[in-house]
Amino acid sequence: MAKITFITSDNETITLEGTSGSVMALAVDNGIKGIDGDCGGVCSCATCHVHVAAEDMDKTGSASEIEADMLELDDNVDEFSRLCCQLEISDSIDGIVLKVAK
Amino acid sequence: MNRIVYLLVKNGYLSEKNYIQFCRTIGEIPFNKISNQDYHMKKSELPDPFEKARLDKGYGKMNDQNDPVTMLLRLKDVRKSAHDYKTFQSAAKPGRIVVPSEVNIRDTRQIPFEVDPPQHGEYRAIVEPWFKRPLLPEYQEKLTAQISTLVDGILNKDNLEVINEFALPLQSRALTLLLNAPYSEAETWISWGTHVFRSEGEALDSDKANILYNYIDDQIDRAVKNPGEDMYSLLLSSEFQGKKLTKEEVKGVMVLTFAGGRDTVINAVTNSISYLAEHPEALERFRKEPEIIGKAVEEFIRYFSPLTQMGRVVTEDTQVCEHAIKADSRISLCWASANRDASVFESPNEIVLDRKINPHVGFGFSHHNCLGATHARQILKILLNTLAEKVESIEIMDCKENIEHLDEFERKVGFNSIHVKFKSLT
Numbered sequence: 001m002a003k004i005t006f007i008t009s010d011n012e013t014i015t016l017e018g019t020s021g022s023v024m025a026l027a028v029d030n031g032i033k034g035i036d037g038d039c040g041g042v043c044s045c046a047t048c049h050v051h052v053a054a055e056d057m058d059k060t061g062s063a064s065e066i067e068a069d070m071l072e073l074d075d076n077v078d079e080f081s082r083l084c085c086q087l088e089i090s091d092s093i094d095g096i097v098l099k100v101a102k
Numbered sequence: 103m104n105r106i107v108y109l110l111v112k113n114g115y116l117s118e119k120n121y122i123q124f125c126r127t128i129g130e131i132p133f134n135k136i137s138n139q140d141y142h143m144k145k146s147e148l149p150d151p152f153e154k155a156r157l158d159k160g161y162g163k164m165n166d167q168n169d170p171v172t173m174l175l176r177l178k179d180v181r182k183s184a185h186d187y188k189t190f191q192s193a194a195k196p197g198r199i200v201v202p203s204e205v206n207i208r209d210t211r212q213i214p215f216e217v218d219p220p221q222h223g224e225y226r227a228i229v230e231p232w233f234k235r236p237l238l239p240e241y242q243e244k245l246t247a248q249i250s251t252l253v254d255g256i257l258n259k260d261n262l263e264v265i266n267e268f269a270l271p272l273q274s275r276a277l278t279l280l281l282n283a284p285y286s287e288a289e290t291w292i293s294w295g296t297h298v299f300r301s302e303g304e305a306l307d308s309d310k311a312n313i314l315y316n317y318i319d320d321q322i323d324r325a326v327k328n329p330g331e332d333m334y335s336l337l338l339s340s341e342f343q344g345k346k347l348t349k350e351e352v353k354g355v356m357v358l359t360f361a362g363g364r365d366t367v368i369n370a371v372t373n374s375i376s377y378l379a380e381h382p383e384a385l386e387r388f389r390k391e392p393e394i395i396g397k398a399v400e401e402f403i404r405y406f407s408p409l410t411q412m413g414r415v416v417t418e419d420t421q422v423c424e425h426a427i428k429a430d431s432r433i434s435l436c437w438a439s440a441n442r443d444a445s446v447f448e449s450p451n452e453i454v455l456d457r458k459i460n461p462h463v464g465f466g467f468s469h470h471n472c473l474g475a476t477h478a479r480q481i482l483k484i485l486l487n488t489l490a491e492k493v494e495s496i497e498i499m500d501c502k503e504n505i506e507h508l509d510e511f512e513r514k515v516g517f518n519s520i521h522v523k524f525k526s527l528t
């Protein structure tokens with residue numbers, strides 16, 4: 001079980017709990033604004049872009065090469081950017097805070 | 103017969119050595135992959151004609167009505183150039199970014215397709231929520247009912263031509279949902295046939311295109327007189343930079359919606375059917391693991407790449423892959439080639455139904471990525487679900503390939519016709 005907090009672009013804070021699957025799927029199922037997950041999580045649409053809180057980066061790790069190539073051309077990419085369809089829910093990411101990019 | 107023996111060897115039931123000895127004994131010429139490539143190729147395979155050029159130099163050349171195109175073939179270059187709208191523009195003369203060029207057959211600017219940022223984003227914002235409606239449960243229920251009825255009607259039919267009797271009606275009926283137009287309109291669109299813009303034998307035909315343009319003009323006039331809940335009415339009541347959209351702008355959006363969503367969807371549906379015909383185990387897998395269907399759809403889009411390429415006009419002298427490109431010439435973003443780039447996709451020429459990381463550009467990339475993708479994805483997901491539920495196997499009787507001639511390259515994009523039989527489960 002992991003608690004994950006999303007901060008949307010209009011500064012709403014929502015904390016959700018999940019046990020498995022991707023963070024993107026959890027967000028989409030709960031209608032988090034700004035996370036669309038168009039491609040269903042195969043890393044081809046970049047509609048699941050989040051900024052991981054700096055202190056949580058060691059829990060999530062940084063983007064893989066393919067993911068980074070997708071993000072590179074996104075407007076507000078930074079070193080905390082991840083595509084959250086590539087984050088698997090597990091105890092090890094409990095408590096992370098994600099700022100939705102869009 | 104030879105093919106069966108070849109498959110026995112290929113799949114390890116018969117050793118190659120025994121096979122060759124056996125051929126010698128009976129005086130047959132042994133089959134091998136190279137000399138018999140065409141013979142052994144599955145009908146549903148779409149070979150990648152770009153591989154060599156992609157590896158050697160990264161681009162290809164094609165002439166098109168004396169307005170040559172430099173085709174970008176690598177995934178990274180395609181993505182970067184799609185993103186860089188300042189150097190590679192879409193807002194050129196209407197029709198010029200399409201390959202083959204349509205400058206001689208139309209003047210209407212397609213919106214948002216032939217507009218660049220920042221105006222592009224403003225136009226897109228008008229229609230984006232509308233194009234997301236396929237995510238609504240009631241939309242999906244209606245689409246499921248349509249597809250289910252269509253499939254029930256063709257099960258066990260002896261000789262079904264997939265393009266005209268299945269893919270075209272499916273695409274046309276589904277489009278009534280996207281436009282929120284009466285279901286009966288689909289009959290008109292089906293009657294246009296698959297070649298709305300072309301008479302037999304001719305590449306581009308302005309008379310034929312006029313059928314669509316006149317139809318859309320009439321529909322716009324109707325919606326002006328009697329506004330309703332359809333897409334025409336939505337557009338007519340929308341504003342761009344504080345002013346109501348003009349009829350010409352509404353037409354630009356509607357033509358694009360008809361054109362962009364027609365051949366692409368028909369190709370995707372038809373190729374999916376041919377794949378399932380040759381891979382009945384995929385239907386079985388969808389029954390057992392329906393959760394992979396979303397991934398399978400993305401993989402079909404990657405592999406089939408129903409839209410081969412789309413052009414851009416170069417605004418300043420520049421280079422791609424160390425190759426100089428002059429201002430006012432054309433490049434194209436070759437989605438079909440990028441989607442087979444082995445530096446990104448493992449086993450790029452294989453369909454891996456549950457490919458987990460699949461950063462394909464089948465729906466384009468960046469600013470102009472496909473507006474109809476939500477609709478197209480729902481069509482394909484529901485189609486695969488419905489087929490898995492109702493169909494045991496599909497048999498291909500005969501087919502004619504549709505080959506695109508791109509000068510240096512010949513690309514099979516699908517079929518001109520394909521006759522099959524769907525066998526129902528139970």
Ligand code: HEM
Pocket residue numbers: 184192214215216226280358359360362363364366367370403407408409412413437463464465466467469470471472473474475477478
């Ligand atoms: C499997 C089906 C489809 C495929 C593979 C496909 C592919 C594409 C691609 C690659 C682009 C990018 C063009 C560019 O960058 O210049 C595009 C754009 C577009 N597509 Fe699709 N498409 C499909 C279905 C549809 C459908 C069903 C519709 C609408 C009914 C549609 C409407 C559009 C529009 C309006 C654009 C232009 C978006 C813009 O310029 O902002 N497409 N499509």
Ligand code: HEM
Pocket residue numbers: 200204208212215296297298299300305306307311357358361362363365366369408409410504506515
């Ligand atoms: C007014 C706009 C457009 C016109 C007049 C037009 C015209 C044509 C014509 C003449 C063909 C050849 C059809 C045939 O073989 O009979 C064609 C094919 C095709 N078009 Fe368009 N097109 C338009 C816009 C688009 C857009 C925006 C897209 C995608 C985003 C698109 C995707 C395709 C595809 C995938 C094919 C099929 C290629 C094949 O199967 O060989 N078209 N179009």
Ligand code: FES
Pocket residue numbers: 024036037038039040041042043044045046047048083084085086
């Ligand atoms: S959901 Fe498409 S890239 Fe993450």
